[in-house]
Every structure is written in C-alpha cells, then in structure tokens.
Amino acid sequence: MRTKFFLETNPPDDEWLSLHRLMKIHDQTTREQKNAQDLAFGDGYLLMRSFIHRRIRELLLAHDYQFIENNIGNYDVFSLIALHVILEKKQIPVIRNTTVLREINGSMGRIISGYHISRLGIKSNCILHESSHAVSHEYLCSGKNFNTLLRGEDWREGLLKMFLCESFANTSESIQAARIMATLPTRTDLLFLKMNSFFYVEPDEAVQLCRLEKEFGGKKVFLFLWLAYLCSHFLSTHINSEMCEMIESILLMICLEKPNETKELMKHADLFFSNAFRMNDFFKFTVNEFYLRHHGLPVTLREAVTIDYLGQLKNSPDLTSNMSKLLDAILI
Numbered sequence: 001m002r003t004k005f006f007l008e009t010n011p012p013d014d015e016w017l018s019l020h021r022l023m024k025i026h027d028q029t030t031r032e033q034k035n036a037q038d039l040a041f042g043d044g045y046l047l048m049r050s051f052i053h054r055r056i057r058e059l060l061l062a063h064d065y066q067f068i069e070n071n072i073g074n075y076d077v078f079s080l081i082a083l084h085v086i087l088e089k090k091q092i093p094v095i096r097n098t099t100v101l102r103e104i105n106g107s108m109g110r111i112i113s114g115y116h117i118s119r120l121g122i123k124s125n126c127i128l129h130e131s132s133h134a135v136s137h138e139y140l141c142s143g144k145n146f147n148t149l150l151r152g153e154d155w156r157e158g159l160l161k162m163f164l165c166e167s168f169a170n171t172s173e174s175i176q177a178a179r180i181m182a183t184l185p186t187r188t189d190l191l192f193l194k195m196n197s198f199f200y201v202e203p204d205e206a207v208q209l210c211r212l213e214k215e216f217g218g219k220k221v222f223l224f225l226w227l228a229y230l231c232s233h234f235l236s237t238h239i240n241s242e243m244c245e246m247i248e249s250i251l252l253m254i255c256l257e258k259p260n261e262t263k264e265l266m267k268h269a270d271l272f273f274s275n276a277f278r279m280n281d282f283f284k285f286t287v288n289e290f291y292l293r294h295h296g297l298p299v300t301l302r303e304a305v306t307i308d309y310l311g312q313l314k315n316s317p318d319l320t321s322n323m324s325k326l327l328d329a330i331l332i
C-alpha cells in the first residue's frame with residue numbers, strides 16, 4: 001500500500017477549518033478583544049471564549065507587566081529557568097507563531113487545515129500560564145521574590161509560595177480548558193487551546209467541574225483544584241483522611257461558606273485529585289528539583305516536601321487572606 005504524504009492525510013471529520021479561515025478568525029478576535037496579542041496565534045480567540053483568560057490579562061496589566069517579543073532569560077530554550085527574569089522584569093515573553101503561520105497562509109492557506117497545523121510541531125504560547133504565575137506572585141509574595149526566600153532560613157515559606165503560584169497557574173489553565181471543553185467545543189476551540197496551554201482536562205471531568213461550579217460556586221471549586229495541585233507538587237500520590245480534613249479546613253477559612261456545603265464538596269475529592277495527580281512525573285520530580293536547587297534551596301526536593309505544607313498554609317493568615325483576595329479578583 002502506498003504511504004500517504006502529510007497533506008494527503010485527510011482530517012478525521014469536516015469540522016477542521018482551513019488555515020485561511022483560522023487566520024481570519026484570529027485577526028478578527030485580535031481586533032475585537034482588548035489587549036489581545038497578535039503574535040500569539042489564537043490569543044484573541046481565547047480572550048473572547050474565556051473569562052479567566054480575560055481577567056488574568058486585566059490583572060496582569062494592572063500590575064504593570066508588559067509583553068515582549070524578545071527572548072528573555074533563555075525562555076525559548078528552557079522556559080522554567082526564565083521564571084525569575086519574568087517576575088523581576090515584569091515581562092511576559094510571546095512566541096511569534098502567528099508570523100510563521102501568516103507566511104504559510106500566503107502560499108498554502110486554503111490547502112492545509114487546523115488538523116495539519118496541530119501536527120506540524122509549531123511552537124505554542126503559554127501566556128495564560130506565565131501571566132497566572134505573575135499575577136499570583138504579585139498577590140501572594142508581597143514584593144518578595146520567592147527565589148530570594150528559597151536561599152535563606154525562610155526557604156519553607158519560599159517553597160510553599162512557589163508551589164502555590166505554580167499550582168495557581170495549573171488551575172487557571174485547567175479551569176479555562178474545563179469551561180470550554182464542557183460546552184461542545186469545536187475543532188477550532190481545541191486547536192487554539194492546544195496552541196496556548198500546558199494543561200488539558202478530559203471532557204467528562206470538564207462537565208463535572210462545571211457542574212460543581214454551578215452547585216458550589218466558582219471560588220470554592222477553583223480553590224479545591226488549586227489545593228489539589230499544591231498537594232501534587234509536594235509529591236503526594238494519593239488522598240488520605242488527614243489531607244482531606246486539612247483541605248476542608250482551608251476551604252472553610254478562605255471561602256467562609258457553610259460547613260455542610262463544604263462537606264458536600266469534599267465528597268468529590270477524587271475528581272479534583274485525579275486531575276492534579278496526572279501531572280507529569282518528570283516535571284514534578286526532575287524539573288522542579290532542578291529549578292529549586294538552581295535557585296539555592298539548601299535541601300533536596302525529597303527532603304523539602306516532607307514539611308507540613310498544609311499546616312503551614314492553614315497557620316498563615318496573611319497568605320490565606322491574599323489567596324482569597326486573588327480568587328475574588330479573578331472570579332468577579
């Protein structure tokens with residue numbers, strides 16, 4: 001049997017739009033959405049589709065961050081190692097993937113579709129992820145870069161705040177994906193999500209998360225998933241009763257809701273943790289340790305994660321208060 005060339009491989013259905021039409025959607029939504037980044041393919045589209053995306057963008061710019069096309073801190077080589085530069089310079093790097101796609105569109109825009117674009121290996125942007133890092137850092141770190149804390153006697157505080165910020169970014173992307181995935185997403189939705197995200201939510205989980213948002217409120221669901229990601233970053237691999245009791249207590253502290261409602265939400269713990277525990281093990285064990293040791297953490301990651309991080313969080317009223325303010329700011 002003759003092997004098919006790339007462009008002879010037909011999309012699995014007729015929902016895939018041509019690059020020509022996708023570029024028109026990108027250009028239109030870039031014009032219509034305030035603060036959309038034209039160089040990031042699909043950024044304006046996701047600002048249109050996602051309240052979380054829009055709100056994080058507004059908060060980011062309110063804290064005087066800027067978007068920059070230049071490669072800062074070797075972001076294009078190893079994005080994680082550039083995080084401290086992003087926070088210090090208040091600059092969010094943008095990968096110019098629209099520039100490449102415009103060039104392709106000029107010669108082949110009506111021939112290739114989003115199906116082909118999704119398989120070409122074109123580098124994606126992670127603006128929402130990096131922006132969420134920046135916004136959470138502004139709210140939770142009170143002007144103290146957690147990298148500085150990691151090097152000193154307060155390394156436990158620095159570690160907790162770093163993993164809170166990383167978990168907040170994970171949660172922002174997951175909630176955005178869930179809200180889109182739960183509303184019969186088109187191939188265009190999925191393509192633009194793929195080109196602008198690290199994290200993905202399974203369709204059945206997306207529906208369940210959105211149902212819980214309607215039942216218990218967006219703040220409590222966001223916070224529960226945020227805490228589940230925090231547990232995952234601290235290398236937890238299963239749920240136990242002590243962990244659930246502590247999370248229930250923190251939910252009550254931050255959301256100030258009725259205890260009975262929180263107990264009902266806790267019955268869905270498996271949903272939140274199954275999502276968070278799927279996080280890539282290489283990232284959790286290898287990349288995190290590299291970053292932490294590179295920035296001066298005086299102990300190994302395996303030693304560091306033995307701290308009572310949930311107890312430390314529960315007993316940090318200023319930190320939990322700022323978490324509540326951040327949640328209120330993004331979910332208004």
